Amino acid sequence: MTMLATLLTATPLVATSLAATPLGGALLAATPPSDATAPLWLTLIKVFTVFGITMTLVPMLVLAERRVSAWMQYRVGPNRVGPGGSLQPLADLVKMLFKEELRPDGVPPFIFTAAPAIAAICALSMMAVVPFGGTLEVGGRSIPMVVADTDIGVLVVLALSSIGVYGITLGGWASNSKYSLLGGLRSSAQMISYELSLGISLLGVLVVSGNFESGSFRLSDVIEYQATTGIWNALRLPLGFVLFTIAAFAETNRLPFDLPEAEPELVGGYHTEYSSMRFGLFFLGEYAAMVAGSSVIVCLFLGGWHCPWLTTEVTVGWTGALLQMSVFLAKVLAFLFFFIHVRWTLPRLRYDQLMTLGWKWMLPLSLLNLLWAGAHAALGWF
């Protein structure tokens, strides 16, 4: 009975997040690109590809996190389920689905249920504007390899990441527990502090890549610029790259910024009272946000699908598209490894250190980075 209820709550949530992506794409297509709007079946294929890859990456990432942490701490890690422990995520999923779903007394039922869904949906929908390849010319059709090819691409990422905070904050508030509430409060304060640096260091990228002249916030335009000049933005804006990465760690609640769920002091933070698949959705949201964050960083600073030895003459047709996708995926995986590595290397910041870093260091430095970007664009450096 409980399992049925869990499935019933979990299935529509996953289905909604799936539906949210094409719906968002259809809405965003209100400002269509120069060529005609893509047919629905094409968008659906792209949605299923991106959704499928993201949902495959998440369990792989969970396993990688446990094995890499074990490796870094001279342990073995989970290695019993399947060859080398490869089926461990599946076992975890089954466990989560079958566990009893607890709901504490006196919680507002709607918000309590909606909070994990908000966290997961926002993180998954971000992938809709991430271009995973260039333009595929096939059958007289030029298909941009991105689900929603919209003018405001980067802004959609920022907007969704700021809406995603509600999942954590509300989850903390609705749990009717002081530990959860403290976790939720911390997350909202943290997001406000780091979103500014995130946005301002992003502005630097747009200035350098000439996006303001064309008036487009497409991630594919940023990649196009890096591909044609052959220089990645991380070299143009090293400071911006570091700042954006730090802010992305803070936005995804990853160590050293995981104060909202600091185990030693807050039990489990915002998800203390969550169990079974609702907890699973928070978990999914965190890892999907990691995938989305890495993808955005790769697009903005590390050239996206661009690889120095794969010029546009080589990458034509299906093989070219697959090559570009593999390059992009490889970069994203490398960055995800970095995410995991940092988590098991650095200690957690104290709360006042977090605020000092955010307001007294990151914000002024990101303004400096914007100044640097402006000089870069005005003086026409590389």
Next chain:
Amino acid sequence: MLSERTAFLVFSAIALIGAANVVTRKNPVHAALWLVGSFLGVAGLFLTLGAGLLGAIQVMVYAGAIMVLFLFVILLLNLDVTEGDGLSFARGASFLAAIATLALVALPFAQSRELRAAATPDHAAPDASAGNVADLLFTRYALPFEVVSLLLLIAMVGAIHLARRPRRDESV
């Protein structure tokens, strides 16, 4: 595909229902959440008008940043459910203010045919891209833009003055 009219009706309904619930909910957290919903509805309206930039900024700034701050303060102060009575004067005043505002907005629309026409998607700004918005903001609307920032500055100074702790040698 959604027709523009359906999209407009759906998003207006979201915005209006949200706004109505903001002023009628007794739990401040619920009221704040309805306000977020209302903002999202308005952002949808911007999108249907083809102003993607404004829509995204609406979500980022209002729904994403300002309301998170609101929610933070509400949770931090641990505000309880407000009681309905004892506010009859304020309630009457706010009712009058609402009617006055409505009249202020509705009158120009009732009088001018041009304004009514401008509210349909066909007459939306031809290109609401970042470049065009910036051009208008720094040339034609430079003065109103500066005045609004000044207004915000004044509000901020006022809020800091009201909230700061009185110095020891100074009575409140």
